[in-house]
Amino acid sequence: MSVIVRLQREAFDAASEVAALTRSRTDIGAVVIFTGICRADEDGEPIAALNLEHYPDMAEAEIGRHIEAARQRWPLLGVTVIHRYGRIVPGEGIVLVVTASTHRQAAFAAAEFLMDYLKTRAPFWKQVEKPGGKTSDKIWVEARASDDTAAERWKPAPTKREPAN
Amino acid sequence: MKVRYFAWVRERVGKTEEDIDPPAGVATIGDLVDWLARQGEGYAYAFENPNVVRSAIDKRHVRSDAQIAGASEIAFFPPMTGG
Numbered sequence: 001m002s003v004i005v006r007l008q009r010e011a012f013d014a015a016s017e018v019a020a021l022t023r024s025r026t027d028i029g030a031v032v033i034f035t036g037i038c039r040a041d042e043d044g045e046p047i048a049a050l051n052l053e054h055y056p057d058m059a060e061a062e063i064g065r066h067i068e069a070a071r072q073r074w075p076l077l078g079v080t081v082i083h084r085y086g087r088i089v090p091g092e093g094i095v096l097v098v099t100a101s102t103h104r105q106a107a108f109a110a111a112e113f114l115m116d117y118l119k120t121r122a123p124f125w126k127q128v129e130k131p132g133g134k135t136s137d138k139i140w141v142e143a144r145a146s147d148d149t150a151a152e153r154w155k156p157a158p159t160k161r162e163p164a165n
Numbered sequence: 166m167k168v169r170y171f172a173w174v175r176e177r178v179g180k181t182e183e184d185i186d187p188p189a190g191v192a193t194i195g196d197l198v199d200w201l202a203r204q205g206e207g208y209a210y211a212f213e214n215p216n217v218v219r220s221a222i223d224k225r226h227v228r229s230d231a232q233i234a235g236a237s238e239i240a241f242f243p244p245m246t247g248g
Contacts, residue, residue, distance in 0.1 A: 036248055052247070053172050054247070055169070055171055055221075055224075055242065057224055058221055058224035059247075061224050062224075062225075062226075083248075094248070095247070115248060119245070119246075119247060120244075120245060121226065122248065123171065123221070123240075123242060123245055123247070124247025124248070125172035125173075125242065125243060125245065125246050125247070126246045127172070140172055140173050140243065140246075141246045142244075142246070143243070143245065143246050
């Protein structure tokens with residue numbers, strides 16, 4: 001399986017990532033692309049930008065562990081995860097998940113599984129920058145219980161090594 | 166051992182990282198949080214609600230009962246908000 005994990009400050013292009021994943025392959029029958037985009041509001045309040053802090057080495061390791069968990073659950077042929085850090089303005093992509101499989105079910109499910117885990121387990125923290133640019137206008141985004149609930153529904157994770165009883 | 170702080174835990178402690186030498190008896194992440202919370206006002210503020218702060222040992226998530234012996238890098242941070 002081809003796996004690409006990239007943490008970067010720069011913007012990404014979903015189409016070229018899909019092209020890279022599927023280039024000169026004829027075994028892939030389904031590709032699912034998820035792009036998380038920075039909105040211009042947070043909890044109904046306008047924002048100027050998001051600033052993303054991350055724990056570099058752990059973020060890469062953690063994303064890799066979740067891709068491995070996905071690979072054990074579904075017959076995947078390729079996964080690309082790109083997560084940005086630094087300053088991101090409304091309209092720009094924050095995260096890209098591309099999953100490839102023979103059929104759509106595995107690709108859809110794995111993309112959703114990876115996103116649910118990225119939200120709650122990948123060490124990234126969003127800080128909202130309010131219009132005006134004062135330091136006092138920088139507020140850390142609070143974790144949402146609904147994101148924990150979304151990740152919880154994938155448990156228990158039946159793996160090949162530990163079959164469910 | 167090296168300790169790293171992220172997001173508002175980092176802001177409250179006032180450091181991105183430091184080397185610490187906790188006394189004998191500090192065996193778990195929970196013990197370390199209790200000890201750190203007594204190292205000054207910023208630490209007390211960062212760890213005022215220890216159940217909220219998450220932790221990692223050598224770049225893996227751990228719970229507060231995890232043993233810290235042999236750890237080379239411990240990190241403390243708020244619940245994650247990536248994706």
